[in-house]
Amino acid sequence: MNPPNARQRLMDMQDAIELIERYTAGKTEIQFTRDSMMRDAVERNIERLSEASRHLTDDIKLSEPAIPWRAIADIGNVLRHGYDRVNPHRVWEVVERDLSVLKPAILRLIAVAERTGKS
Secondary structure, eight states: OOOOOHHHHHHHHHHHHHHHHHHHTTOOHHHHHHOHHHHHHHHHHHHHHHHHHTTSOHHHHHTSTTSOHHHHHHHHHHHHHSGGGOOHHHHHHIIIIIHHHHHHHHHHHHHHHHHHTOO
16 A cells, blocks of 8 residues: 555645534634533644644645644644643634634645646
């Protein structure tokens, strides 16, 4: 079986973002903080998009320099290894502020990958 290519990793990131959007649609930070199942689902999808981002080439990342790629990779480490210190408020900030910037960048990168046939 071939390893996932860059386009697949980008699609994985897009899927994770869309799931987070679906889980949090119409919710408030208070609802998020009180709902452990929603928090778990959101955190798991942030981990997935973080891990997928680690497999993108430097060239891909350089084409979207406004995206804090290192921070995306790092948040996955925090969620995996510092799970006992995760701040729900910070996770909510990622949902509310950061994903709205990341999603269009991911969609642009997917379009480039599809147009150029790059994997």
